[in-house]
Amino acid sequence: MSPELALGIAGALIVLTVVIGVGLRLLDGRRRGGGHLRFDAADASGDRGSRATLVQFSTEMCARCPQVRRLLSDIASRDDGLVHVEVDLTHRPDLSSRYRVLQTPTTFVVDRAGAVRARFNGVPHPHALAEALAPV
Structure with a gap:
C-alpha cells in the first residue's frame, strides 16, 4: 500500500469519527417520545408522584449520573x-432490555398511570425536561 493511500484512509477515518461524534453529541439530552412503554412501579424503589415520576436509569460507573441525579432531584x-426515582442497572440488568436502555444516564418522564411520556438519553436539557413535564 502506498503512503498516500494509507494517509488518505487514515484521514477519511478521522473525518468519519468526528462527524459521528458531533452527531451523537447533538442528539444527547434531547427529548424522544416514550413510544408505547409502560413503567412498572415495582421496578423502582420509592413512591410514584401524584402528577409524574422522573425515573433515572444509572449504573455505579456512570460519570454523568450524579449530575443528572442533582438536576432531577432539584426539579x-x-x-x-x-417524584425522582433512580434505578441502578448494575443490580437490575434485566430492566435495561425491558425498557430498551442502551446508555446511562437515561431518564423517563412517567405519568401517574405509568405511561412513559418522554425519554432522554444522556443529560437532559432543562428546558426540554420542562416541556415534557408541562402536559403531564
Whole structure:
C-alpha cells in the first residue's frame, strides 16, 4: 500500500469519527417520545408522584449520573406532585432490555398511570425536561 493511500484512509477515518461524534453529541439530552412503554412501579424503589415520576436509569460507573441525579432531584423538590426515582442497572440488568436502555444516564418522564411520556438519553436539557413535564 502506498503512503498516500494509507494517509488518505487514515484521514477519511478521522473525518468519519468526528462527524459521528458531533452527531451523537447533538442528539444527547434531547427529548424522544416514550413510544408505547409502560413503567412498572415495582421496578423502582420509592413512591410514584401524584402528577409524574422522573425515573433515572444509572449504573455505579456512570460519570454523568450524579449530575443528572442533582438536576432531577432539584426539579422534583420544587413540585409536590413530582417524584425522582433512580434505578441502578448494575443490580437490575434485566430492566435495561425491558425498557430498551442502551446508555446511562437515561431518564423517563412517567405519568401517574405509568405511561412513559418522554425519554432522554444522556443529560437532559432543562428546558426540554420542562416541556415534557408541562402536559403531564
